Amino acid sequence: MRLQRNRFSASILLCIAMLGLVLTVTGCAQKKTKKQFVIGMSQCNLGEPWRVQMNADIKAAAAKHPEIKIIWKDAQNKTTVQQDQVKELVNLGVDLIIISPKEARPLTKPVADAIDAGIPVIVLDRKVEGDKYTCFIGGDNFKIGEEAGKFLVKLLGGKGNVVELKGLMTSTPAVERHEGFMKGIKGSQIKIIFSADCHWLEPDAQREMASALSRFPEPDAIDAVYAHNDPSAHGAYIAAKNEGKGREKRIKFIGIDALPHEGIRYVKEGLLTATFQYPTGGAEAIEIALKILHGQKVPKNIILGTRVFTRDNVDKGGQPL
Amino acid sequence: MDKLRKLLDIAGRLRGVLAFAIVFLLGVVFTPVSYKTGHSTFLNWSTQNDILFEYAEYGILAAGMTLVIISGGIDLSVGSVLGFAATLFSLLLIGYGWSAGGAIAATILSTAVMGALNGLVIARFRMQPFVATLGMMLIARGAAKWISGGIKVQPGARDWYAVQSGNPAVFDWMTSQTSLLSLRPITILFIASTLVLWIVLRFTRFGRYLYAIGGNEEAARLSGIRVGIVKVIAYTLCGMTAGLAGICNACRVTLGDPGEAGLTYELDAIAAVVIGGTSLTGGKGGMFFTFLGTLIIAYISKILSLQGIEEAPRLMIRGALIIIAVLIQQSRKE
Numbered sequence: 007m008r009l010q011r012n013r014f015s016a017s018i019l020l021c022i023a024m025l026g027l028v029l030t031v032t033g034c035a036q037k038k039t040k041k042q043f044v045i046g047m048s049q050c051n052l053g054e055p056w057r058v059q060m061n062a063d064i065k066a067a068a069a070k071h072p073e074i075k076i077i078w079k080d081a082q083n084k085t086t087v088q089q090d091q092v093k094e095l096v097n098l099g100v101d102l103i104i105i106s107p108k109e110a111r112p113l114t115k116p117v118a119d120a121i122d123a124g125i126p127v128i129v130l131d132r133k134v135e136g137d138k139y140t141c142f143i144g145g146d147n148f149k150i151g152e153e154a155g156k157f158l159v160k161l162l163g164g165k166g167n168v169v170e171l172k173g174l175m176t177s178t179p180a181v182e183r184h185e186g187f188m189k190g191i192k193g194s195q196i197k198i199i200f201s202a203d204c205h206w207l208e209p210d211a212q213r214e215m216a217s218a219l220s221r222f223p224e225p226d227a228i229d230a231v232y233a234h235n236d237p238s239a240h241g242a243y244i245a246a247k248n249e250g251k252g253r254e255k256r257i258k259f260i261g262i263d264a265l266p267h268e269g270i271r272y273v274k275e276g277l278l279t280a281t282f283q284y285p286t287g288g289a290e291a292i293e294i295a296l297k298i299l300h301g302q303k304v305p306k307n308i309i310l311g312t313r314v315f316t317r318d319n320v321d322k323g324g325q326p327l
Numbered sequence: 328m329d330k331l332r333k334l335l336d337i338a339g340r341l342r343g344v345l346a347f348a349i350v351f352l353l354g355v356v357f358t359p360v361s362y363k364t365g366h367s368t369f370l371n372w373s374t375q376n377d378i379l380f381e382y383a384e385y386g387i388l389a390a391g392m393t394l395v396i397i398s399g400g401i402d403l404s405v406g407s408v409l410g411f412a413a414t415l416f417s418l419l420l421i422g423y424g425w426s427a428g429g430a431i432a433a434t435i436l437s438t439a440v441m442g443a444l445n446g447l448v449i450a451r452f453r454m455q456p457f458v459a460t461l462g463m464m465l466i467a468r469g470a471a472k473w474i475s476g477g478i479k480v481q482p483g484a485r486d487w488y489a490v491q492s493g494n495p496a497v498f499d500w501m502t503s504q505t506s507l508l509s510l511r512p513i514t515i516l517f518i519a520s521t522l523v524l525w526i527v528l529r530f531t532r533f534g535r536y537l538y539a540i541g542g543n544e545e546a547a548r549l550s551g552i553r554v555g556i557v558k559v560i561a562y563t564l565c566g567m568t569a570g571l572a573g574i575c576n577a578c579r580v581t582l583g584d585p586g587e588a589g590l591t592y593e594l595d596a597i598a599a600v601v602i603g604g605t606s607l608t609g610g611k612g613g614m615f616f617t618f619l620g621t622l623i624i625a626y627i628s629k630i631l632s633l634q635g636i637e638e639a640p641r642l643m644i645r646g647a648l649i650i651i652a653v654l655i656q657q658s659r660k661e
Contacts, residue, residue, distance in 0.1 A: 044362055052638070077635055085580045085587075087632075090381050094633055097374060099363030111481055112580040176478050176586070 043102065043299050045076050046095035050108035051083035054206075056286065059265050060106060060130065063288025071296065085112045092116040096123050102299060104291050106130040114138070126298045130287050132178070141294050143287040143308045147182035150282050150312045153327050154183075154260055155190015157280060157314065158230055161258060164194045166229035169218045170201035171211045171242055173234035180206075183234045183262060199228070204238050211241030219249050228257050236261035236269035236281055243277045264315050264324070273320050283324060285310040343604055343619040350626045358633045368633060376509060380502075382625035383517035384409070384572040384579075386618065388596035389603075390521045391568030393617040394528065394561045396600050399541040399609025400456035402562065404445060404463035405569040405596055409589030411471040412438050412573025417480035417583025420497065424489025427497035435570040441467060442566015446559035464593070471585035481582035494581055501578035513575045520568060525614035527564075537561060541609025598649050599624050623648075 047064060049057055061078070068074045077100060081088035085108050093116060095103050103120055107113040110133055117127050118138035126140040133142055158168065170187070173180030180203075199222060202214035211233060222228055233239035239261030246254035258279040261269050269281035287310055297304050313324035358369035368374060388405050395402045412434050419430035441463060448459045482490045501512045510518075528534040536557045539547040548554050572592075577583050597607075603620025605612025627648065631641045 079632075079635065080638060082638060085584075086381065086384075086576075089579070090377065091632065093377060094368070097361065097368045098359065098633075099361040101362075109580070109582075111582055115581075 041073060043074050043295075044098075044100045045074060045295060046079065046098065046100040046103045047076055048079045048081065048088060048091050048095065048103065048105040050081045050088055050106055052080045053083060055265055055268060056263055056284070057106065060286035060288045063286050064104065064292055065288075067289040067292035071292070074292070074296075081108060083108065085109050088113060089116045092120060096120050096125060100125065102126050102128070102295050104128045104130060104295065107132045107134055110134050128291050128294055128298075130291055137306070140298060141304050141306060141308065143290050143294065143310065145284045145287070145310050145312065147179045147284070148186035148189075149327075150262055150284060151183040151186020151188075152190040153186075153312060153314065154232060154262065154280075154282055155187040155192075157190075157282075158232060158258075158260060159191055159194045159196060161279065162196060162229055164196070166196050167199045167222075167227060168196055169215065169228055169231045169242070170198050171204045171214060171231060171233040171238045172201060173203075173238070174205045175203045180234055187232060204233075204241075206235050206238065208237040208241040211238035212245045215242040215245035216248070219245060219253065225251065225253065226256070228253070230258040230260065230279075233259070233261050236263045236265065236272060236278070239278050239281070240268070240272055243272075264313065270315055270320060273315050273317060276317065280314055280316045282327075283313040283315065285312070343616050347619050347623055347626075350623050350630075354626055354630050357630055369630075372509070374629075376504075376511075376514070378622075378625050378629050379514045379517065380511050382621055382628075383513045384575050385592065385595050385599055385624070386517045386621040387520050387568050387572040387575065388592060389599035389617050389621050390524045390614060391565035392593075392596045392600050393603075393605055393612065393614055394524065394537060395456070395565045396597075396605055396607060397528070397541045397609060397612055398537045398558060398561050399544060400449065400558070400561070401460065401597070401607070402442075402445065402565050403457065403460040403593050404441070404467055405565065405572075406589040406592035406594075407464045407467035407471070408438050408441050408566055408569035409573040409576060409592055410585060410587070411441070411467040411474075412570040413577040413580075413588040414471040414475045414480055414573075414583035414585045416574050417577045418474060420495045420577075421480055421482055421490040421583075422485070422488045427495065430497075431574060434574055435567055438566045438570030438573065439563050440566070442563040442569070443559055445566065446562030449562065450555035450558040468585075471583075471588075475583065475585045477585065479582050479584050479586075498578045498581050501575065513578065516571060516575060520571060521614060521618050524564070524568075525618075528614050533557060533560060538610055541611070543610075595624070598645075601649060 047061070049061055052058055052061065064076070068076055077095065077098070079091040079095065081091055088108050089112060092103065092105065092113070096119065103125055105113065105117065105127060107129065114134040114136060117129065117134050120127050121138050129139045129142045131144050133144065170184070172184055175181060200218040204211040204214055215231065218228065231239060231242045233242055239259045243254055243259050246257055259277065261272070261278050261281045262284055263269050264281040264283035269278065272278040273281055290308065290310065294304050311326055313326050315324040319325050354369045355367065358367060360366060361368050388409065392402060392405060415437060416430050416434040419425040419433060420427065445460050445463050448454050449456050478484055482488065482492050504511055505515070507515070528537065536547065536552050539552060540554055540557060544554060573589065576588050599620040600617050601607060601620070602623055603612065603616035605616055627645065631644065
């Protein structure tokens with residue numbers, strides 16, 4: 007028994023040593039040379055492809071400027087973790103923080119604390135409350151919804167039945183994409199005959215679309231699907247295909263986000279009729295960051311435009327709206 | 328030789344402290360220095376204070392969980408009960424404009440009822456704790472979504488809310504630094520609840536009964552312990568700690584999130600208890616060990632986070648840690 011206890015003590019020591027090794031290997035080369043800017047990037051969640059794209063955009067833009075070094079933080083979709091990570095970046099003494107908050111309210115104070123500590127903060131995609139930040143860069147979900155609505159009116163000739171597959175309706179983007187769409191189809195004879203909260207998730211969208219299809223079984227009952235993101239639109243397409251009546255060929259599927267490997271690919275493959283880009287603002291953030299670090303003035307709020315991708319223009323990079 | 332044995336024996340008992348010391352040392356060695364001042368970002372009171380603050384919710388949950396686990400049970404519902412408490416507390420405070428004291432009392436009371444229900448089902452109907460609390464896990468999450476109407480409870484979220492803008496004062500107070508070592512009230516609640524439950528476990532008859540039941544339930548019953556009541560009290564206390572942690576959570580994120588507050592927290596709480604050395608089979612362990620377990624998890628997470636290590640290796644390291652802790656436990660049983 008004594009021996010065994012020794013062995014277990016040895017095993018715990020060994021494992022801690024291994025942990026130490028991992029830390030040394032990953033922790034090496036963190037020394038800072040002169041004239042370098044250290045930027046902390048706090049991403050709320052790298053589980054969503056759109057956010058992975060945002061980080062990729064930032065990385066690509068920063069690669070053109072060797073004086074920039076970026077420290078990446080991923081909050082694993084937890085608000086409290088993101089609060090802590092912003093604090094860590096402040097303690098580390100970075101020169102600038104870029105944050106894409108998981109949630110406006112809880113991140114307001116950590117961002118304000120960073121500003122108080124003399125660190126400029128660029129807020130991406132979701133705003134924080136009040137005006138204690140240096141610059142906000144984001145897309146306009148309402149406008150995207152409105153453009154999608156107008157597009158559908160034109161596509162269907164001002165008349166038709168639409169299924170709306172919403173994003174998580176407790177989040178502002180989903181609410182704005184819905185309200186914008188309602189404004190876009192206003193005055194036309196387009197009716198929303200079925201709508202459901204799909205939480206941005208493809209499996210949920212597939213389930214909800216299957217319900218819509220069985221509730222409206224006539225071949226021409228559904229003319230189009232407006233989904234708040236591309237995975238949901240894709241899920242709807244799959245549901246229609248699985249039904250086995252060939253309705254996926256008749257129904258027009260519209261999505262939002264236009265990521266290279268999702269929406270744009272679906273449009274190229276002819277699954278979706280159109281997708282509307284929701285810009286990540288990653289490249290713009292690095293541009294603005296450099297301006298701030300060199301002491302130049304920057305606007306407080308920057309709203310990015312959108313692009314529509316259809317089969318005709320997808321190879322040319324879409325059409326700005 | 329005898330002396331060596333004795334030394335090993337003491338080292339064995341102090342294993343938790345030792346592991347904690349090693350982890351702390353790792354923190355000193357491996358955390359990066361500040362770009363501005365050149366000092367370690369780990370070895371200062373502000374970071375230490377942050378760590379105690381950031382893991383307070385887990386620590387409070389783990390303290391309650393320790394009672395249940397020592398009695399030979401488990402409570403999977405604490406994460407959801409935490410979510411329910413965060414939502415109810417925010418709703419009373421923001422929606423109905425209650426005073427902080429009233430909202431805290433009502434919240435703790437209702438989570439105590441949830442815990443008591445767990446205990447009653449387990450004791451009265453001899454249901455397996457795993458199953459009974461799994462049911463409560465879903466019920467509490469559902470209740471959180473139901474009372475809030477499925478939305479995050481925050482100022483201005485509904486027209487009829489009493490508070491339309493600005494934080495309720497208690498939110499700011501709970502996360503502000505007090506004059507006591509600049510500890511935040513949430514941290515103090517963590518330490519205080521651990522201390523209180525340590526006393527309960529160590530110095531009361533109830534505490535001794537818990538060990539007896541966890542060690543051998545039939546023997547405890549035969550020796551005249553009213554097993555049912557003791558269990559109900561244990562689960563009730565566990566529910567109350569979940570309520571307290573929920574209040575802390577709401578103050579920290581300044582809103583009540585029915586969907587995500589406390590999601591999977593029960594697993595972190597169980598991990599903290601197990602790493603501390605309390606046996607899942609019941610009858611062995613203690614509150615101080617759980618406190619160390621929470622700190623060990625907190626420090627390791629913090630070191631990994633400060634190093635910017637990615638999610639994948641982070642999960643693997645934490646997983647390995649839990650397995651090692653359980654291995655050590657098994658060695659002790661022989």
